[in-house]
Amino acid sequence: QKEVEQDPGPLSVPEGAIVSLNCTYSNSAFQYFMWYRQYSRKGPELLMYTYSSGNKEDGRFTAQVDKSSKYISLFIRDSQPSDSATYLCAMSALIRGSTLGRLYFGRGTQLTVWP
């Protein structure tokens, strides 16, 4: 079983739709959760960063973490064609007590928002 599972899509929605992207994970030690957006042939761009369980909102984006279910989500409201990209979830844990470990990535979900 992979550390992080993410449906690769592709996902295609009309402009204005609410988009829901999800990842599940197996390592209960993960405490730090991130969502990245990657446009074609570009490096990933950090969208949201969340520590432990709960919700975080930033403009049209909302990140949710449910540690009990080992499930994280990213919601995009009022989606725009410019949101068309690949969205990668990533997570990390502390190792050896206080040292920050590496990031574990999902495969990425390819999203297309059509006008």
Next chain:
Amino acid sequence: GAVVSQHPSRVICKSGTSVKIECRSLDFQATTMFWYRQFPKQSLMLMATSNEGSKATYEQGVEKDKFLINHASLTLSTLTVTSAHPEDSSFYICSARPSGRGTEAFFGQGTRLTVV
């Protein structure tokens, strides 16, 4: 803030030559930098973790003599692909973690390497 500059963005080289890719954190210090490789429509594959002033930690299956990593300062890490072969053609991406700022990591723009 939190800008990571990666250079070059694209490079074509002949088989057998070496290529150096630079990763710079422009507005923060990064004790730790990461190097990834990404194949088309695939996620990022971690190659190695580099810590300033010490040897890089390579992931299983990554040849350390082929992919030389140097992290000589808190703002610069380099990846050198030695004796490149066509199968080394890929998209290489670096990321940098700001010192003392949690686990966020910021990515460079990536380098498209083509070995002919």
